[in-house]
Amino acid sequence: MRYLMLVIEPDTPDRGPTPETEAWVAEQDASGARILGSRLRPGADVRRVTVREGETVVTDGPFSESKEVIGGFDVVEADSLQEALAIAAAFPGARNGTVEVHPFWPTSP
Numbered sequence: 001m002r003y004l005m006l007v008i009e010p011d012t013p014d015r016g017p018t019p020e021t022e023a024w025v026a027e028q029d030a031s032g033a034r035i036l037g038s039r040l041r042p043g044a045d046v047r048r049v050t051v052r053e054g055e056t057v058v059t060d061g062p063f064s065e066s067k068e069v070i071g072g073f074d075v076v077e078a079d080s081l082q083e084a085l086a087i088a089a090a091f092p093g094a095r096n097g098t099v100e101v102h103p104f105w106p107t108s109p
Contacts, residue, residue, distance in 0.1 A: 002035065002077055002104040003084040009071040009097035011043040011062055020092040028076065033087055037074035071097070 017025075017039065028034035043062030046069065050057050062069070071093070078084040081103065088099040 001079070001081075001084075001106070002075055003081075004102040004104065005037075005074040005076060005084075005088050005091070006070050006100040006102065007072040007074070007091070007093045007097060008068050008100065009093055011067060011069040013042055018092060024091055028074070028087065033076045033078065035075040035077055037072065039072045040070055043069040068097070 025034065025037065043066075044060075046061030046063070048059040048061070048063070050059075074091075076084060076087050078087060081101070084101050084103075088094060088101050091099050093099060
């Protein structure tokens with residue numbers, strides 16, 4: 001089953017990958033667990049889009065109600081939720097941020 005890991009971290013201008021993160025990515029890529037992943041730009045570059053009664057509203061970030069942003073994501077393949085949680089717990093960013101694990105709905109063949 002596939003899982004989306006959202007990496008939530010403090011919104012700082014420079015959130016470059018650490019050697020520990022690069023090692024985690026290499027390990028997950030080598031094992032075949034990591035399908036896709038990327039860092040995301042800081043909160044100032046984020047836009048929110050809402051459509052209400054036919055009107056599109058675009059709001060520029062950063063968003064004052066939060067001091068944290070989604071700093072990156074990974075899509076992983078795991079045999080169980082427990083395995084996906086173990087992969088997330090091994091991610092270095094979980095030590096100073098949060099990693100949310102979202103299961104995908106199964107797809108039809």
